[in-house]
Amino acid sequence: MLVEQNTISDANIGLYGFSNRQSTIEVRNNVFNFGLQAFPPSNVVSNTAIFFDNPVGYPQNLIINDNQINRFKTGVFLRLVNSNIVYPNHTVAINQNLINLGNVTNNTSVNHYGVRLETCSNIEVNSNDIKRTGANPISSSVPYLRGISLTRSNGCYIVQNTIDKMGAGIYASGTCSNSILSCNDLKRRFNSFFFNNAVIGDQEPANTANGNKYTNNLGQYYIDGNIIANPLPNWRYRAIGNENIPPVAISSFTVNGILMPANAATNCPYPAVLLLPPIDRRENEFGDIVRNQRNFSDFANAFNFNEKQMAYKHFRNNNADLNLGCTDDTLFADFYANFSNACIGKIENASDAICMGNMNLAGSILSSISPQCNMEQNLKEVMNIYLQFYQTGNIDSTGISLLETLAMGNSTLDGEAVSMARAILKWEVEDVFPGERYASDNNFEEEIAEDELRVLVYPNPANEIIHISINADVENMQVYLLGIQGKLLQQVQVFSNFTQLDVSSLPAGMYYVKIVVNQDISINKKISIIK
16 A cells, blocks of 8 residues: 555544554655644644554565654554564664754653654664754653654664754663664764663664764753663763863763773764565555455355466566565566466467467467466467457458357356457347346336346446445345456455445546346446546
8 A cells, every 4th residue: 555645734644544453554745734823732742744553463564654743642653563574684674854943942742753663673764853942851851752752672772863952862671672773863862772671772783873963962961761781781882062072971871881981983874765565566456366365155166266267477577576676576577477387377478379379389378378267268269260360361260159148247257258259249238147137227217127126326427435235035145246357356245235336546447247136136236436
């Protein structure tokens, strides 16, 4: 899912994601504004621009990049969000966002965060610009004005961020083992780091300056609070301005830290944006297909064949999608290779040969095909007729008879050969449907005379919701929404005479609604979706 180039104003939560199971989401180039005339009232506690909550704890692919966030109390809040991949290939990252919390007073008693991580793991927070306007922070603002806040979040990389005028530039509490806090530019804050009984651990690499810049520190210490460390934190620092301020309140540490002065290696060891794995855009559409995880209650073999054929054709036409540099590249490449050597791949190769005028090659390919199901057999027969037409300019009576038989079939159950036969015969799609009574294009009702059954499918055209109702009690009703080429898009089973289909996410175009009543009477309706 891509959330891009939106402007969201004065929403209590600008973007909310909940329990996005093993999903891939990218949020980029959006603008979130709150309280353009006045800062949000103190009772709007949940005022957050981007909030992802994942209580089930499934690993996610979540990228939040290049957004502008203005005057929210919290810029980005992740709770229970986990990446199952560690540096340098995080799959959850908050990078290069501009977060301006606005003119927050120093005497606030409401927490404000640029970025807030709570019970997360392996999150990258990199190259964000976090600031507030107004007066310089004071000591009482340390727990309330936090640039980046970590609570019980392990393995996180907080690097290359610029944080200005916050009570605490980076605030950590609870166990945050193996989290790296490095190369951040901390300006005009009361404390650069404040630890509230935090477990951080050693900072790496062991012989390199962390490269955090402490510019115009306003408090007594750069690093303050209580830290519980095992092993001891191996802190190195590089100060700019106010260099006479003690770098750390050693006496306030539960276990004394080892503070190493800056050495010659002052360059940040981390790049401006850590290496992110490419988002696997194949997963949502094809992942369960190539893994044989699609489940259909009816016509399973037919639907599985159609789905795999669709996936194969996508990769054939978009070969670059087989090598995205993702973990599952081999899985998709093997799927494509297997189908390339099977009937579907050979049919496509034969079609290419015909288009190039190489009829001998096309004939050789077709003769090598050993169909494994009726849909493959149908495809081979139609392609042989297609080849005959290109070779002779005619189709004999046997071929015409076979095409007519196939054209009367169902493109979902009998395969792509049905559509090909209709195209060769120049039949319109709505001229036939497989042994069923076909509905006309009236907007509201169709009648099956012998049963006096009225089926309403409306509105037509539709935009968001399609309503389907029957004028009689039924034991069950199955509804299928199919694309114009017969691809199954939705399937529902209901035990009443009314249901709805949500088509808001589908692109504009022509679709078919197939309704099966009591497993006996079947009717098909062509419907338009407009946007």
